[in-house]
Amino acid sequence: MTDTEDDPFGEQAVEVELAGAMPVDFVAFHSQNGLAFLHYAQWELGDPEVAAAVVEDVFTFLLQVWPEALQEASLSGFAWAHLREHVARYKAAEVVPVALVKTAQFAALRRASRRQLKAQPVSTLGLYEAIAELPERQHDVVLLTFVLDLERKKVAQLMGISTTTVRSHIHTARRMLAEKIDLDWTPGEGKDL
Known part of the structure; x- marks a missing residue:
């Protein structure tokens, strides 16, 4: 390289x-x-x-x-x-399309929780649309953590918040996304959505 x-x-x-x-x-x-x-x-x-x-x-x-x-x-x-x-x-x-463009969807999909996604037909997921609709802070934390694959400590540093707040936003976003796209999500400490 x-x-x-x-x-x-x-x-x-x-x-x-x-x-x-x-x-x-x-x-x-x-x-x-x-x-x-x-x-x-x-x-x-x-x-x-x-x-x-x-x-x-x-x-x-x-x-x-x-x-x-x-x-x-x-x-x-x-x-x-x-x-x-x-x-x-x-x-x-400007007219900007939905923040998470198609190429981003496929990149993030590969990193998402395989066991949860395998059970769902791809056409019913709506995950990326649901992420785009999250409140501002949860949206940013999810985007930085799961799509851009940054560590929670780096996300906290970038946003000027604590790692505890990052963890809280992830927990809240997971719950909201699970409800929105009808995923059976059990709270845990794993990084995957």
Whole structure:
């Protein structure tokens, strides 16, 4: 694998260039969160180029208000809220299809709980439509945890919430999804939906 394949968005080159011109803590925040923000925006918007532009706008905004952002109770929560706001603003301005596009459905389906899904005919699942209808926080946690396959600790860090809150959102989302798509789900600690 080449360096370009390891870093498909050129993040390392950008970070090296930015390191001398921007606050070190901003560059570190960008380095830790930029790729996850980009993946989230891609899943939500369905277009990698649009997602990259939206995430760039978010980080440009954050840089402009960086001293104030550092004063926030949760820098990650502040940044996440602005990412969601920018994505929502783009969706409102453009006609964007359901956030979880067909290719995302198949990728996530492979990772979903096999024993639960094998018993259900694919045409009756409606899982991805149900995920799109979850309340904001549960939607984000499910998308980041199960579709983008991030660890709960990373999800908590990105969203500026505790891992206990992530676990609570997962539990609530599982219950809501099970009811919505009529799955027999027994609560447990496994990561699969």
